[in-house]
Amino acid sequence: MSIARLRDFVSELTDIVHDGVPEAAVLDALHAPMSRLLDKDDWLPEAFAAPHPEYYQQYLLHCDPKMRFSVVSFVWGPGQKTPIHDHTVWGMIGMLRGAEESTRFEAREPGAPLHVSETSVLKAGDIDCVSPTVGDVHQVRNVYDDRVSISIHVYGGNIGRVRRHVYDRATGRAKEFVSGFSSNVVPNLWAA
Numbered sequence: 001m002s003i004a005r006l007r008d009f010v011s012e013l014t015d016i017v018h019d020g021v022p023e024a025a026v027l028d029a030l031h032a033p034m035s036r037l038l039d040k041d042d043w044l045p046e047a048f049a050a051p052h053p054e055y056y057q058q059y060l061l062h063c064d065p066k067m068r069f070s071v072v073s074f075v076w077g078p079g080q081k082t083p084i085h086d087h088t089v090w091g092m093i094g095m096l097r098g099a100e101e102s103t104r105f106e107a108r109e110p111g112a113p114l115h116v117s118e119t120s121v122l123k124a125g126d127i128d129c130v131s132p133t134v135g136d137v138h139q140v141r142n143v144y145d146d147r148v149s150i151s152i153h154v155y156g157g158n159i160g161r162v163r164r165h166v167y168d169r170a171t172g173r174a175k176e177f178v179s180g181f182s183s184n185v186v187p188n189l190w191a192a
Contacts, residue, residue: 005043007189009033010062010071013154017069023090023156027129030154034094037152038125041096044073044150045187049097051077051148057182060160062189067158072181074140076100076149081141084114084167086174089156090131095122098149102128104138107172114169122151131156137167 012033017026037043048059057075064070076098084105093102101121105114117135121143122128130136142149153159160181165174 003043003045003187003189003191005037005040006061006071006187009037010189013069013071014064017064017156019068023131023133026156027090027092027131030092031127034092034127034152034154035125038094038096038127041124044096044152047185048073048183048187049075049148049150051075051080052182053077054080055182056080056082056142058160058179059183060181060186061152062186063158063160067161068156070155070158070160072153072155072159074151074153075182076140076142076151078147079142079145082139084137084139084169085177086132086136086165086167087130087155087159088132088136088162088164089159090133091129091153091155091159093122093128093130094152095124095126096150096152097124098147099123099143100140100149100151101143102138102140104135105167105169106135106137110172112172114167114172 061071
């Protein structure tokens with residue numbers, strides 16, 4: 001296993017993500033590096049691919065020193081899912097192993113129930129984007145009840161410190177939260 005693929009990805013992100021670059025341009029430029037990262041499943045250290053028996057895990061792989069972006073591995077145990085939530089920043093999701101289902105929601109009016117606007121399944125190698133401008137409220141679940149799925153996420157900020165929201169589907173009410181991370185260490189990008 002070689003961390004070089006992740007190191008190269010972070011290097012490319014550092015060249016792409018700059019203050020003042022429009023979101024659409026960033027997401028467009030990130031697509032090819034994300035595709036290359038997902039092309040081979042031989043680089044993610046086991047410590048950042050470990051599931052928890054009850055909760056999905058959000059492992060920080062890298063955070064830009066100026067917090068312009070962060071790279072995270074999401075590890076989904078069998079049948080695990082998120083609450084309905086938003087991000088408040090742009091994000092790109094790439095499926096590394098297994099598959100996940102994303103159900104997007106929209107509020108047709110304040111205080112009303114949330115309605116499903118789209119459901120999609122990401123399989124290994126697939127990429128999706130989220131942001132307040134393209135659709136930011138969704139729920140994600142591991143498609144499989146008998147195995148782990150892993151997705152790699154890039155966000156336009158330090159997602160572990162971003163103030164976000166979880167939503168009550170019946171009322172549309174939002175409650176603020178900060179996710180943090182499932183580990184307090186990051187992988188050594190400079191290992192051989």
